[in-house]
Amino acid sequence: MIMATVLMSAGALTACGGTDDAKAPAKTVSPTPAASAPASTGAATSPPTDPGPLASGRLLLRWRMTGGFAGVGNPGSLPEFSLYGDGRAVAAGKNGGKPMEYRLKPDALARLMNEAKAAGLDHSQTIGPENIADAMILQITMGDAKTRVIQPESQSTPITQFWKKLEPAAWPKTDQAAPARTYEPAKVALLAGQTGGTEGENTRPFTLVPLGRGEQASGGMCTVVSGDKAKEALKLSSAAKPTTQWRNEGKVYSLRFRPLLPDEKTCADVAVS
Known part of the structure; x- marks a missing residue:
């Protein structure tokens, strides 16, 4: 995938910045050799151990990109990706476009959340060296767990492999409960x-x-x-x-x-x- 960073000012809706403090103590993890997230199949998998969030509109996953020489991730900007328990996903528009809404089928949503947990996103951590000036930082939130990946494009870990799946425009149509549409905020x-x-x-x-x-x-x-x-x-x-x-x-x-x-x-x- 790849990332979408869209600024929204008077003429456009924006995408950008946020916070990255974790509630749980964070640990620093060295990059690991190339690894793949569990393969996605057409068959339904068992739901996550806590099915409650999947029966609601609660936020399940969110990612955003911050940092870099251009100062990506301004305060108040739209995250690149947000996924909710009712299957809705909202992705920031690309190249000044409007945010788009997607909707996953229940089995596809459960499968994706199982893969997120298997990748290690259910606990807070920091991956990569923290002494790089103007580094790009990928921030992924899963419930109360917050993961930071420094220079994600240069990392090959289960988390970065899974992150690349969080591109709704590339999701199989068979996994989607409805066609994509422009997001209409309340x-x-x-x-x-x-x-x-x-x-x-x-x-x-x-x-x-x-x-x-x-x-x-x-x-x-x-x-x-x-x-x-x-x-x-x-x-x-x-x-x-x-x-x-x-x-x-x-x-x-x-x-x-x-x-x-x-x-x-x-x-x-x-x-x-």
């Missing part, structure tokens, strides 16, 4: 930053909500909108240009439109994901 976070500049030809009025009255999060003032306002925010995002600025209550702002994922409800959720 809520959208508006991340505004006052520019301090004057209005120009790319300045547009913004009347949905007062941008300067939100809460501080992800490097800007954050306001969450839902319902019709969320739909209108997405329309404005699609129609805007990357250079668009927004006039609101007599001030000029830059604005990022961040769709909230199914497990996210507030600006605080956006700040940590």
